[in-house]
């Protein structure tokens with residue numbers, strides 16, 4: 001066993017850390033969140049560093065980057081804010097999926113447009129009535145010969161409202177039963193007639209922004225189908241583990257930054273003539289938190305290693321997502337306690353961290369769904 | 384929800400309260416059932432109007448002496464009133480700070496003239512009050528207060544800064560803990576001054592809080608002035624006065640707080656039922672834990688109320704109640720969010736929070752103000768368990 005990063009990985013991490021310091025330090029991420037702003041320099045900067053093509057094979061125009069390297073980037077971006085990490089992950093994952101299953105023309109599109117950062121992808125899977133039970137989705141795509149006619153409604157399409165974005169939309173092309181059959185993946189241009197996008201006002205995550213997408217008799221050319229018709233459940237699952245693992249990187253970065261910030265505050269802030277960090281009740285709580293973060297990190301790195309070996313990691317990926325997201329929530333809650341009045345003011349980065357953290361155990365598969373997956377891998381079927 | 388009987392001797396009084404509430408909690412007031420809290424400024428104007436309605440009905444300061452406009456009733460009547468009030472869902476009183484903290488402090492420690500001057504105007508909802516204790520460098524460690532006041536003829540001149548002053552923007556007056564002996568340290572040399580806010584030397588700026596409101600403020604004193612006789616308690620004895628307010632046994636507010644938790648618990652169970660979360664073993668366990676914690680709070684609060692009514696000093700359970708309630712309330716808020724799923728994230732335009740979101744965010748402050756959880760544990764450790772004291776200040 002070897003826990004060391006290679007020199008290249010150390011360098012990648014240093015570059016990413018510098019990127020965050022230069023382009024999106026937490027205070028700036030907080031401002032963007034408050035202004036609901038998506039700065040160009042963020043996506044351009046990530047593209048320039050080659051991050052959008054990193055995991056693709058060299059012959060496909062990428063760098064053959066491993067899952068661990070993607071985690072390292074996500075961790076550093078997560079230090080700025082989890083939303084910032086999602087600006088990267090949210091584009092990367094549908095890009096990988098489309099490239100893997102897509103037609104030659106779609107591959108060219110990914111290679112020329114998405115890997116270069118000129119264009120983005122967003123995912124529309126969830127619907128108002130189908131979240132955890134994603135396969136129950138109802139948005140209908142009717143086969144009309146050379147095109148599909150799409151009708152229905154999507155919810156929580158994160159980043160789908162940004163310019164230069166294509167929405168990877170999961171639709172029903174076959175019967176409702178069995179629910180995992182009959183689903184297809186379409187690349188949809190949100191400017192197509194019949195599509196309306198409404199921003200959902202939320203507690204947090206305002207940088208990318210999340211949206212409802214309404215489809216009314218929307219014509220989608222057949223060539224926009226990704227992978228085999230009716231088999232998109234398989235398509236979606238093909239990158240689910242990787243997604244969970246990289247997202248965990250985002251949680252880890254956010255949790256670690258939250259801890260680092262409260263630690264610094266606890267060393268500076270004085271009460272009763274001493275730094276508050278020297279009170280054992282806070283010191284031990286922070287020690288526990290660092291232990292939790294390291295546990296989550298080891299779970300994520302192990303899952304990344306399994307993925308790199310081409311081994312299954314359904315259980316390990318779920319464990320990482322579960323632990324990572326729960327740890328981020330705990331970190332932010334403790335941060336609010338340590339920073340006390342200061343934290344409760346929206347001027348503090350801590351209040352921003354807390355606001356962002358609340359939903360970590362829901363988006364990307366809830367904690368309960370992760371637990372169900374883990375239990376199933378142990379031979380237990382919960383009801 | 385908890386149903387209580389208070390005995391025959393207060394039946395008439397209870398009927399009177401119920402009837403009055405039924406007749407007056409109507410229209411706009413009724414539309415604001417359950418709105419507001421000690422640090423929650425929602426629907427301020429409506430709540431203020433409601434306080435005036437209560438005042439006109441003679442329902443403020445029930446236990447306060449008659450000579451200052453109170454009703455001179457006993458603790459039992461106060462408890463009955465607050466219980467019925469909470470059951471009716473009437474809005475949280477905007478004047479809570481003056482009614483729960485400043486008024487009792489003045490009655491216990493104020494001069495005759497101060498009582499004559501201030502109490503009737505509190506009861507008439509003519510003057511609003513804010514608490515100016517915390518400073519940028521003095522929170523849990525309140526004895527580090529640095530705001531100074533010096534006598535200049537027959538006036539105090541104040542310089543310094545306060546922070547986290549709730550409802551500072553609305554306050555006409557502040558009760559301010561400040562250092563009147565420049566050579567003193569820590570608990571000595573402090574005084575409690577009553578300071579009018581409408582003057583050039585007082586600047587109050589809003590601070591936006593996590594719960595999305597401007598009820599938080601910071602207060603700057605630059606040669607602010609107040610009359611020399613507006614000191615509560617003796618000059619140099621401000622610490623005693625301050626501890627007096629913090630130590631006031633708010634027996635009458637225990638049951639309303641309990642009812643609020645029980646309502647929230649009922650709503651949480653209802654939400655879980657709607658969302659089908661009752662079939663998830665993890666949610667079921669958390670819901671059970673939450674329900675049990677609310678029942679434990681009930682037992683604790685009833686026990687304390689009973690002891691107070693019997694004229695006894697409340698037992699150790701009263702000391703643990705704040706820590707227990709605030710911690711569990713926070714857990715409840717997170718559980719509600721988890722059960723609601725992504726939908727719990729949606730706000731109305733302009734960061735408009737719903738009841739659940741507001742309750743969760745405000746619960747984050749409940750483990751901080753009124754003695755942070757860590758400080759509560761120190762108190763329990765020292766006062767209840769008799770453990771050695773926390774290390775003395777360096």
Ligand SMILES: Cc1cc2nc3c(=O)[nH]c(=O)nc-3n(C[C@H](O)[C@H](O)[C@H](O)COP(=O)(O)OP(=O)(O)OC[C@H]3O[C@@H](n4cnc5c(N)ncnc54)[C@H](O)[C@@H]3O)c2cc1C
Pocket residue numbers: 122123124125126129130131132133155156157158159205210359362363364365366367368369372383658660662663664721722723724725726728
């Ligand atoms: C900020 C944010 C961004 C998002 N971005 C996207 C996006 O880009 N694209 C997209 O398609 N979707 C997105 N989503 C949607 C996300 O995938 C769903 O919110 C998530 O799958 C949970 O679904 P739900 O919110 O409908 O909760 P529900 O499924 O309604 O769950 C409610 C509660 O019940 C529990 N529960 C449900 N089923 C079970 C079960 N079988 N066993 C035990 N407990 C259960 C859940 O754990 C949860 O606590 C986003 C959500 C958020 C909040």
Ligand SMILES: Cc1cc2nc3c(=O)[nH]c(=O)nc-3n(C[C@H](O)[C@H](O)[C@H](O)COP(=O)(O)OP(=O)(O)OC[C@H]3O[C@@H](n4cnc5c(N)ncnc54)[C@H](O)[C@@H]3O)c2cc1C
Pocket residue numbers: 269270271272276279280281282337338339340341342344422513514515516517518519521522523524546547548549550748751752753754755756757758761773
């Ligand atoms: C919503 C809200 C409303 C408020 N309203 C008012 C108001 O109207 N008027 C007013 O004067 N103040 C008000 N306050 C301020 C409140 O009283 C202080 O926030 C509180 O006393 C804590 O002080 P602090 O924020 O400076 O935190 P600090 O005292 O700096 O505490 C920071 C952390 O250190 C811990 N800590 C401190 N001492 C110890 C110790 N001895 N052992 C272990 N841990 C310790 C604390 O528990 C906390 O976790 C309000 C605060 C909030 C959040």
